Amino acid sequence: MSSHTKDLVAQCIDIAHRTNAFSEAEVDVLEEVLRDWAASQGKEYRLRLFFDDQKVSGFVIFGMTPMTKYAWDIYWIAVDPELQGRGIGKSLMAQAEREAVGQAGQAILRIETSGKPSYARQRSFYKSCGFEEKGRIEDFYQLGDDLVIYAKKISSA
Numbered sequence: 001m002s003s004h005t006k007d008l009v010a011q012c013i014d015i016a017h018r019t020n021a022f023s024e025a026e027v028d029v030l031e032e033v034l035r036d037w038a039a040s041q042g043k044e045y046r047l048r049l050f051f052d053d054q055k056v057s058g059f060v061i062f063g064m065t066p067m068t069k070y071a072w073d074i075y076w077i078a079v080d081p082e083l084q085g086r087g088i089g090k091s092l093m094a095q096a097e098r099e100a101v102g103q104a105g106q107a108i109l110r111i112e113t114s115g116k117p118s119y120a121r122q123r124s125f126y127k128s129c130g131f132e133e134k135g136r137i138e139d140f141y142q143l144g145d146d147l148v149i150y151a152k153k154i155s156s157a
Helices: 003-019 024-040 088-104 117-128
Strands: 046-052 055-064 071-079 106-114 132-142 145-155
Touching: 003 024, 003 046, 003 055, 003 071, 024 046, 024 055, 024 071, 046 088, 055 088, 071 088, 088 106, 088 145, 106 117, 117 132, 117 145
Parallel strands: 071 106
Antiparallel strands: 046 055, 055 071, 106 145, 132 145
């Protein structure tokens, strides 16, 4: 991994830590995903970055869902806490949507998240981006922590 790529990975990990939205285990998984991204040159995961003054201030990681024609998963999205509320997250989401639709003229995007009260802000963000809650599995992650599934269908027309 080049020093530039290592620096980008480190900046994304730092943002994830500073949001206080992710557990240590989740940040460990994020680091693994970013290493996979770096090793595969974006084959499985796509990483898009938002820069503020040449520093990563937000990122989204997404990829095509295996065995589908036009379904995509949004795996991670995070914005520097000091810059949240300025449209960076929506800009990153819009970029992922454009790329997904560009592949086949249409796309279904899926996001899975926690149902814990501490994730209310994230769920509100997904709704503000046009995602709808499509399912919930109670106590999925642990007792009192539901898996919440959001989806959005879009097309180029």
